[in-house]
Amino acid sequence: MRRLVYYIATTLDGFIAGPDGADPTGPDGFWPIAEDYVQHLVAEYPETLPVQARQAxxxxxxxxxxxTVLEGRRSYEIGVAAGINDAYPHLRHLVFSRTLTEIPDPAVELVADDPVATVRELKQQEGKDIWLLGGAELAGSLYAEIDTLILKVGALTLGEGIPLFSRQATFDPRTWTLVDHTALRSGAVFLTYTRVND
Structure with a gap:
């Protein structure tokens, strides 16, 4: 069965974006993007690079x-505001929103249904794993469905910002097993955890 994988960049203090929710890797972003970080993404996770990075x-x-990649409305709208209507045309791309009525790119699927039911259906289909891109609200609503965490931990702290999971996630302690890790010379660490069966 396919797994839902929350593959996300986070700071040492557990934030995926600043308080304003802007793209931390954008032109005014704070995320350190070292050469070895990019090389690791290209070698290990090429499908997670957005189209403009893949082309460059x-x-x-x-x-x-x-x-397959899943993202919430706010995350998707960051790309649209930058002129990118489908950052992942090489993947099946689903955007979850109850407020959007249309998407500017016909290849991107708009989903207004319950994210949990949708993910459970996707898990039953044939294919590779499902990438939960974010943001925090969607991750919070899918908290119980996440099978694997791949955390790209940057060597920085913010003090305040948007956490890995929104406050909409219910209190539900989970145990995870570290199954892989890669430490880069630039200071970033890739940590892969699988959920311990409850």
């Missing part, structure tokens, strides 16, 4: 881990 880096590799 001449990345044409198929997905290694994922063939």
């Amino acid at each position: 880096l001449s990345v044409t590799a198929d997905g290694v881990h994922f063939d």
Whole structure:
């Protein structure tokens, strides 16, 4: 069965974005993008690079881990505001929103249904794993469905910002097993955890 994987960049103090929710890797972003960080993404997670990065880096590799990406409205709208209506045309791309009525790119699927029911249905389909891109609200609503965490931990702290999971996530302690880790010379660490069966 396919797994739901929350693959996300986070700071040491557990924030995925600043308080304003802007793209931390954008032109005014704070995220440190070192050469070894980019090389690791290209080698290990090429499908998670947005289309403009794939083009700039001449990345044409198929997905290694994922063939589907899920994101919430706010995360999606960051790309649209930057002129990118589908950052992941090489993946099946679903955007969850109860307020949007249309999407500017016909290849992107707008989903107004319950995210949990949708993910459970996706898990039953054939294919590679499902990438939960974010944001925090969608991750919070899908908290109980996440099978794997891949945290790209940057060597920085923010003090305040948007956490890994929104406050909409219910209090439900989970135990995770570290199954892989990669430490880069630039200070970033990739940590992969699988959920311990309840």
